[in-house]
Amino acid sequence: MRSRLGWILLVLVNAALAAAAYVVTLPAPDHAIAIDTVLYSADDGSARQVSLPHRSGWGADGAATARYQAVFDLAAMPEARLFVFAGVVNHHPALILNGTPLTDGRRPIWSGPLTNAPVLHELPRTALVTGRNELTVATENAEMAISGLLSPLYIGEEADLLPAYKMRIFSQERLAPMAFGAHLLLSLGILVCYARRPRDPLFAWLAAMIVVSSAASVGLFAGLTPAFAGLRPYCLALLPSVGLLFIGIALAFVGASPPRWFRPLIVALAVTLMAGVAMDILPDPHTLAAFYLAAVVVSITVATIVIAWHAVRGANTEAYFLLSPFFLTAWFMVRDAGVSAGLFDGTVLLSPYMRPILLAAVLALLMHRLVATLDRLDDANETLNQRLAAREAELTALHHEERVKAAHAVRAQERERLTRDLHDGIGGHLVSIIAMAERPGSNTAPIEQAARQALDDLRLVIYSLDLGDRELPLALANFRERLIPQLRRAGVTLDWSMIGLPDVSGVTPGNALAILRILQEAVTNALRHGPATVIAIRGEVTDGKATIIVDNDGAAYAENPTGFGLINMRQRAAQLGGEIRIAPLASGTRVTVLLPIALPDVQTG
Known part of the structure; x- marks a missing residue:
């Protein structure tokens, strides 16, 4: 019901405006x-x-x-x-x-x-x-x-x-330039839009219509002076093409594509008429003017029918909006053509005033499209922000979960490292202390020695916690200072040289302690299974790797498959990206520790 009332109101308004051109007249002078x-x-x-x-x-x-x-x-x-x-x-x-x-x-x-x-x-x-x-x-x-x-x-x-x-x-000489100025400004706006979006068919049709109609207007409105007299027939030859461009605009607005031959027809028609003007083979000006006017009127009438068809059949809101300006433009063109030919009464031609009104309607519709597009962009942006916030919340939760898992893994690795350290160091010393204390008539010297070793091992663990990157030489020097009194009490000579050891990066408390544990285990095995009298420790470069070699003159190496110490040595070296090589010497055993120049960041010791 509302749609029917809208159509009735539209018809009544357009009928009133169309009839006004025949009814409304300017008052005549009195007295x-x-x-x-x-x-x-x-x-x-x-x-x-x-x-x-x-x-x-x-x-x-x-x-x-x-x-x-x-x-x-x-x-x-x-x-x-x-x-x-x-x-x-x-x-x-x-x-x-x-x-x-x-x-x-x-x-x-x-x-x-x-x-x-x-x-x-x-x-x-x-x-x-x-x-x-x-x-x-x-x-x-x-x-x-x-x-x-x-x-x-x-x-x-x-x-x-x-x-x-x-x-x-005012109505004929002032209002006309005002309408022309408005037409000029609106045309400039459309040309700017076309320059920004040249592939848009609607802007292309509008820009073509503005350019061609402006050229034709030179023949319609320019004075018949010698400077323009020669151009006027050529400019007027563009009028039929202007009419066809109205059809293209109407089709573009309703989203329909013209036939493939339509664009070449527009160009061919203009070229043919201008060639006819140049060769002076066209009919007399009066007949030619009648043809031009008829072509424009018929074309814009067809454009109005296209708009009306899509407004009624296709329920196209934009076509409904454009129907009035297209209809009034066609109506006033028919009226002006009849007035110009003397068929209708009238003193003022109204179609030139409809051009800026039609362009204003077109720009208003384009602004409506722009606002609708901006609304869709705002909605899409809001939806995107909501999805982004949801994804950020999800990623934050995942990140928190990963951090919790990483913290648990670090704590588990630290527990494993401390378990090995306590087992290999302090745990073994405490077991020895307890065993010696339980012996009947045991003296205190061995107990004192075991307790001292336990204390040294605890200091080793604590000291490694203060090490930073590239401070492996400092850790080795501290290890040497603690090792000398221990070997001196056991009557063992220490030969120490780290001059050839390259600079090692990636040193952390965990992997520094792992290296010291490997060296400590190598020295302990030399004292326990040797018994060695001389232990030589030196650093060098082997095949691009940092190498620490521990030689002793004790018994030759005999691998014990059940020895927990050697297994720990190999695991620590593997975690650091290195390896352990144990080989017998002519008199004694050699332990070679191969490490990468850049140590990985591991949490195990």
């Missing part, structure tokens, strides 16, 4: 002598009485020139100045009062076949006579595209005629 019957003379010298307004030219009788002789009587010479007023005169009139020329009829610069203008001219007292006065209005119809026009004449004082003159000046 003035009105002349609406004149003697009309054509080219052949024939004369007849005609009523004003009157048209002459191809739409009326084909006259190239027209002379209108008006007669008015003055009972006495008025004290105030008298003026003659014509609401609309086309084709550059010349005024003659009682045989005295008042104007020369020269064409102004900004005038053309579609321009109408009011005339207000003083009647000099020297040319007026008491009694019968003859006023002749002569117009030149040669080279004109439409028929000439003369509205009723009024003779009166300036105060009586000036209001009507000003009103027509």
Whole structure:
């Protein structure tokens, strides 16, 4: 029901606007002598009485020139100045009062076949006579595209005629440049949009229409001066193409694609007509003007039908919005064509005023599309922000879970490392202390030695916690300082040299302690299974790896598959990316520790 009411309202509004062009007229001057019957003379010298307004030219009788002789009587010479007023005169009139020329009829610069203008001219007292006065209005119809026009004449004082003159000046000479300026600004906006989005078919059609119609307007509105006279036929040859471009715009607005031959047809039509102008093979200007007007009217009518069809059948809101400006443009074009040909009464051509209105409607629709697009972008942005927030929350939860798992893994590795350290170091010393203390008659010296070893091992673990990157030499030096008293008490000589050891990076407390544990286990095995008297420890580079070699002169190496110490040594070296090589010597055993120059970050010791 609401849709039907909308259509009824639309039809009523458009019908009212279309009828207004025939009903609404500008008021005539009061207190003035009105002349609406004149003697009309054509080219052949024939004369007849005609009523004003009157048209002459191809739409009326084909006259190239027209002379209108008006007669008015003055009972006495008025004290105030008298003026003659014509609401609309086309084709550059010349005024003659009682045989005295008042104007020369020269064409102004900004005038053309579609321009109408009011005339207000003083009647000099020297040319007026008491009694019968003859006023002749002569117009030149040669080279004109439409028929000439003369509205009723009024003779009166300036105060009586000036209001009507000003009103027509505003509507015909002031409003037209304003409409042209609005059309220019709107066209510039569309051209800017096309420059930013050249692949958009709608902007392409609109830009083409603006360019071609602007070129055609040179022929319609530019003055018939020598500078433009040669260009006018070529410019007017573009008018049929302008009409076809309206069809392309209508199809683009409703989302339909024109046939493949449609674009070449527009170009071919313009080129063919301009070539015909150049070769002078086209019909006479009057017939050609009729063809141009008919082509434009038919094309924009077809465009209006396309818009109406999609508005009704396709429930297209944009087509519904454009239906009124397209319909009114087509209607006023038909009306202006009839007025120009003398078929309809009228003094003002309205279609030029519809162009900026049509472009304004187009821009309003484009702004509607822009706002709708921005709304969709805002909605998409809001949805994206919500999804992003959800993903961030999910990633935060996963990150927290991973951190918890990593913390548990670090604690588990630390427990494993401390378990091995306590087992290999302090645990073994405590077991020895307990065993020696339980022996009957045991002396305290071994117990003291075991307790001292346990204390040294505890210090080793604590000291490794303060080491930083590239401080492996410092850790080895501290290990040497603790090892010398231990070996001296056991009567073992230490030969120590780390000059050849390369700089090792990635040193952390965990892997530094692992290296010291490997060396400690190698020294312990030399003392326990040797027994060795000399232990040599040196650093060097082997195949690009940092190498620490521990030699002793004790018993030759014999691998014990159940020995927990050697297994720990190999595991620690593997965690550091290195390896342990144990080989017998001529007298003794060699333990070689191979480590990468850059140690991995491991948490095990």
